[in-house]
Amino acid sequence: MSQQEHTAYTYLRPTKKFPNVWCAGCGIGIVMGALIRAIDKIGLPKDDVALVSGIGCTGRMPVYMDFNTIHTTHGRALAFATGLKLARPSLKVIAIMGDGDAVAIGGNHFIHAARRNIGICSIVVNNSIYGMTGGQYSPTTPIGGRATTAPYGNIEPSMPICELAIAAGAAYAARSTVYHAVELERYIEQAIRKDGFSLVEAVSYCHTTYGRLNKLGTPVDMMRQLKENSVSINAVDKLTPEEMGTKIVRGVLHNIDKPEYTAVYDQLIARVQGSQGGA
Amino acid sequence: MTDVPAAQAAATTESKPAAKKGPRGQVTVFGNWCKGCGICVAFCPTGVLALDTDDRPIVVQAEKCTACHWCDTHCPDLAIIVKKIEN
Amino acid sequence: MTVKLMQGNEAVAWGAIAAGCRFYAGYPITPSTEIAEMLSRELPKVGGKFIQMEDEIASLAACIGASVGGLKSMTATSGPGFSLMMEHVGYAAMTEVPVVVVDVQRLGPSTGQPTSASQGDVMQARWGTHGDHPIIALSPTSVTQSFDLTIKAFNYSEKYRTPVILLLDEVVGHMREKFNMPDFETVECVERIAASVPPEWYKPYGDSFSDVPPMASFGDGYRYHITGLFHDPMGYPTQRLDEIDAWIERVHRKVDRNLQDIILYEEDGLDSNQTVVVSYGASARSARHAVKLARQRRTKVGLLTLITIWPFAEDLIARIAHTAKRIVVPEMNLGQLALEVERVAGRNKVVRVNRANGEMVSPQMILEAIEGR
Numbered sequence: 001m002s003q004q005e006h007t008a009y010t011y012l013r014p015t016k017k018f019p020n021v022w023c024a025g026c027g028i029g030i031v032m033g034a035l036i037r038a039i040d041k042i043g044l045p046k047d048d049v050a051l052v053s054g055i056g057c058t059g060r061m062p063v064y065m066d067f068n069t070i071h072t073t074h075g076r077a078l079a080f081a082t083g084l085k086l087a088r089p090s091l092k093v094i095a096i097m098g099d100g101d102a103v104a105i106g107g108n109h110f111i112h113a114a115r116r117n118i119g120i121c122s123i124v125v126n127n128s129i130y131g132m133t134g135g136q137y138s139p140t141t142p143i144g145g146r147a148t149t150a151p152y153g154n155i156e157p158s159m160p161i162c163e164l165a166i167a168a169g170a171a172y173a174a175r176s177t178v179y180h181a182v183e184l185e186r187y188i189e190q191a192i193r194k195d196g197f198s199l200v201e202a203v204s205y206c207h208t209t210y211g212r213l214n215k216l217g218t219p220v221d222m223m224r225q226l227k228e229n230s231v232s233i234n235a236v237d238k239l240t241p242e243e244m245g246t247k248i249v250r251g252v253l254h255n256i257d258k259p260e261y262t263a264v265y266d267q268l269i270a271r272v273q274g275s276q277g278g279a
Numbered sequence: 280m281t282d283v284p285a286a287q288a289a290a291t292t293e294s295k296p297a298a299k300k301g302p303r304g305q306v307t308v309f310g311n312w313c314k315g316c317g318i319c320v321a322f323c324p325t326g327v328l329a330l331d332t333d334d335r336p337i338v339v340q341a342e343k344c345t346a347c348h349w350c351d352t353h354c355p356d357l358a359i360i361v362k363k364i365e366n
Numbered sequence: 367m368t369v370k371l372m373q374g375n376e377a378v379a380w381g382a383i384a385a386g387c388r389f390y391a392g393y394p395i396t397p398s399t400e401i402a403e404m405l406s407r408e409l410p411k412v413g414g415k416f417i418q419m420e421d422e423i424a425s426l427a428a429c430i431g432a433s434v435g436g437l438k439s440m441t442a443t444s445g446p447g448f449s450l451m452m453e454h455v456g457y458a459a460m461t462e463v464p465v466v467v468v469d470v471q472r473l474g475p476s477t478g479q480p481t482s483a484s485q486g487d488v489m490q491a492r493w494g495t496h497g498d499h500p501i502i503a504l505s506p507t508s509v510t511q512s513f514d515l516t517i518k519a520f521n522y523s524e525k526y527r528t529p530v531i532l533l534l535d536e537v538v539g540h541m542r543e544k545f546n547m548p549d550f551e552t553v554e555c556v557e558r559i560a561a562s563v564p565p566e567w568y569k570p571y572g573d574s575f576s577d578v579p580p581m582a583s584f585g586d587g588y589r590y591h592i593t594g595l596f597h598d599p600m601g602y603p604t605q606r607l608d609e610i611d612a613w614i615e616r617v618h619r620k621v622d623r624n625l626q627d628i629i630l631y632e633e634d635g636l637d638s639n640q641t642v643v644v645s646y647g648a649s650a651r652s653a654r655h656a657v658k659l660a661r662q663r664r665t666k667v668g669l670l671t672l673i674t675i676w677p678f679a680e681d682l683i684a685r686i687a688h689t690a691k692r693i694v695v696p697e698m699n700l701g702q703l704a705l706e707v708e709r710v711a712g713r714n715k716v717v718r719v720n721r722a723n724g725e726m727v728s729p730q731m732i733l734e735a736i737e738g739r
Contacts, residue, residue: 063602069589076424082419083432220316220317
């Protein structure tokens, strides 16, 4: 049968072992599918795409895809990506991080990359837990949620990932969930097309650790919870605070045009070389 | 060999009857890549799929597939694809 | 060639430009800051990129990212920043990405005394990052050597696909000396071996050519995977013992089989002497003077200046230990290189001359050790 409708497979590494490493039903694989379809939609040549990831289950994503891929250290994907983007501004650099990787250990690099508005598209898969290491709480674990390092329930308020990036200077920030995979793909496409620091927060779940510790059920159950516990930004005004509760807000939260860092640096070089008398 | 009548009985979705007209799709499952999470079966809007005795999805009502692509955009393993059937 | 009065740090910056460095990411820290300031000024002039990152961890990460993107990259720091960079030194060693890390050593530990000198990071340069890994570290004793060794550092880094550490100290970094700066066109630069098979056949960590795999840059048509996990020749993560063992052997062989090329030193009167002074960095300046004074007093003494600190010149020291009655090791620390000398020559033969309070080891202290007082 023809694979024409399904070009996703042409973006997977034929030399890599499949099925992928994630648990059955994990949302990370869904984000990978959305990412591939977005890149395909835009029509980016594979050689022009670089994926830079951190450590954690989400960090395992790039190896499966046939692009320039680098799996770096915990929390530092954006720092590596900054160097790579400066060295090769024509590359489309996409950083792939989990919630802990991006805003716990990676928090500093997260806000500075956003501040610089450097042309990196960041995809943060937020499953509110440290899954790879067995279920410790993360900066986005809900208050009261149990984790292996929060046996009496987490007492820390959540880090607002999108809002943090926006406050720091990101040009684009959007949030969706792995239930809303088509919407997620659309936001990823917009984020990749954006010239500047763009962020897509892909809300997911970890049924293996957080789900089990908090009795939230199977991947199917947790997928259904994402659908029920999220609301589009357009509908927020129609809800009372009680109805809002702790619902996840989906939508494009921020989208402005501002100078991209590597372009500004190229202008600096031109200025410096110009004043040297045109070398 | 999977037990199809039992699989039909085990279908967990609330099936909507497929519209008389409209697009149709053909489902293919790559069994080697599928980990049996059940997401495709649970969320298929028309009940095309059911789990077999190995917890793997099989097509039980092929004619009901409307090529909505819910399953292949939500499969974490890229183990299911839907091809729109051209009339 | 132009004659200049130049600062050691300045010479490092010029050496980097001469070597083809076109990317610097760093964080200011005394006594290395002049290197960053100079390169922030000079790199844009040659089309290179400079960025001051938010911390030292990000600095070395950005350098590695830029190196993967094809640019020769360098960062410079001192003790506290060097400590922060350790994880990424290991990452560069594991992924075999060329990068140069300059450590202008200051008095530690901790914040220590930022404007005082030391040689206290010698062991850290070797073992600061976790796990077994080879490392190359060079230490200049003068402004001219600061220039020359920066170029050497880049060349070794590219040739062996390894991070290379340049160990200056506050004395050499901040001193000014007459320096004959060569025309950069005459400087010999080594480039990383380029991939030479069709992209579909490329194995980023294959060993079919030599122990050093050819390295393609991201964006050049070779799409491959880099990871800090143990990996197979394709770069994919592996837990197979045979693949892990193969990597360990090959990466150590990269350096161990090329000691002839990598170990640099200067010898002066080393034939069958009774006492030999083994020194490096700023201490070697005091040692040279002490040896001169000793010879004026008719004492037979030889001088070995180690320029390559790591890998340690084991065979050379073993040979010297044969005929030397005493080996004097002056250092601005409590005995770090001395540990290596003692390991090879035996503790009985080695006399340590140490100062770890920020002051240089004086020629007088070394002279007394030479004369057995």
